[in-house]
Amino acid sequence: MATRTRARQKTRADETRSDETRSDATPQPRPERPAPIVELRGTTVIYPGGHIGLERASLDVHRGEFTFLVGPTGCGKSTFIKTLIREVEPAEGQVLIAGRDIATLSPKRIPYLRRRVGTVFQD
Numbered sequence: 001m002a003t004r005t006r007a008r009q010k011t012r013a014d015e016t017r018s019d020e021t022r023s024d025a026t027p028q029p030r031p032e033r034p035a036p037i038v039e040l041r042g043t044t045v046i047y048p049g050g051h052i053g054l055e056r057a058s059l060d061v062h063r064g065e066f067t068f069l070v071g072p073t074g075c076g077k078s079t080f081i082k083t084l085i086r087e088v089e090p091a092e093g094q095v096l097i098a099g100r101d102i103a104t105l106s107p108k109r110i111p112y113l114r115r116r117v118g119t120v121f122q123d
């Protein structure tokens, strides 16, 4: 406990010192958080016949996160995985891998995407 208190006091003192020595008091920009590894933005998938696979799904998965996606049969879990390797393409919204909208990849780049995004299907 005592050690932690001392550590906090030292940090504040350091910040004060660096403010005094800075020529311009403008707050420094913080480094931006890297793009999510996986990002869906309002993604809708419609299968032939008008069956809805996903409807306006949005989520972020960041590097190092361990994420479980759960839901009843037919809620779109497999469809979600299929969007990540462009096995299905959204009718609306985007799928980004490491910040890149995969709809912008040329067809010849898709095998390279699939080498980076490993998937294992239940069958």
Ligand SMILES: Nc1ncnc2c1ncn2[C@@H]1O[C@H](COP(=O)(O)OP(=O)(O)O)[C@@H](O)[C@H]1O
Residues within 6 Å of the ligand: 047, 048, 049, 051, 052, 053, 054, 071, 072, 073, 074, 075, 076, 077, 078, 079, 080
């Ligand atoms: N190839 C397909 N053709 C038509 N509808 C499909 C197809 N694949 C999935 N669907 C429909 O999309 C919805 C989501 O299915 P799916 O992603 O397989 O769900 P989950 O994996 O969560 O069980 C369901 O309503 C399902 O019937």
Ligand SMILES: [Mg+2]
Residues within 6 Å of the ligand: 077, 078, 079
């Ligand atoms: Mg499934």
